[in-house]
Amino acid sequence: MGITKTEIFTDQQNQVATFAKAFGHPARVAILQHLFKINACICGDLVEVIGLAQPTISQHLKELKNLGLIKGSIEGTSICYCIHPENWAAMKAVMNQFLNQDLENKTNCC
């Protein structure tokens, strides 16, 4: 039904899914990479760099901001977006715990 039954999963599983979903669109991946690269950015820049319309970029930025992965501060008439280092590190910890799982029983079945 397009609705995810989050209540039947653990907090950790939902957290992984929430972060992963944010990275599940190449525009957001590209935005984050650009923010890492120049370590400061205004939305206008991104519209040119990414190649999507301004409202679309703004929407993607909002999602990343709501998740806490980026933060924005007003710089005159534009807004300076950048990576939120602490939250990025926290997200990495969650994701790495998931990605770095090891097979407990080394003899693979198939």
Add this chain to the structure above:
Amino acid sequence: MGITKTEIFTDQQNQVATFAKAFGHPARVAILQHLFKINACICGDLVEVIGLAQPTISQHLKELKNLGLIKGSIEGTSICYCIHPENWAAMKAVMNQFLNQDLENKTNCC
């Protein structure tokens, strides 16, 4: 429009997004964690463990299989699904390259 403009992004960006999208649902996170834990599984098990209907689990398994993250082999009347170690490692390399980005300019702007 619900359609992603993949053609304006790099292969790497699309790869990250594709893998991340797979992890963007807690059911698939839970499935993978369970496969890691017991290192062998049949779909029926998962239906009980996860708590979603059999067709829904089957659908999630199909997505993970199409991505190559898991593989399944026929075991009599059931199917043995398990992690695809090589492809999992390859996925991890792609994701880590993205997650482990560092701020080139250490003086954060905001």
Add this chain to the structure above:
DNA sequence: TATATTAATCGTAATATTGCAATATATGCA
């Protein structure tokens, strides 16, 4: 104040995802 610039919000269309009932398929066994 009027105008330009920049980003956010609104509204909407197109498409994707999630979930499941019903059904189909495939294998094992009596």
Add this chain to the structure above:
DNA sequence: TGCATATATTGCAATATTACGATTAATATA
């Protein structure tokens, strides 16, 4: 063959996501 078991597929309803034009809000500057 006929039945039981296990998984896949189909079809559909509900919801979510993506994208963008139009508009709004907010600030800077003439």
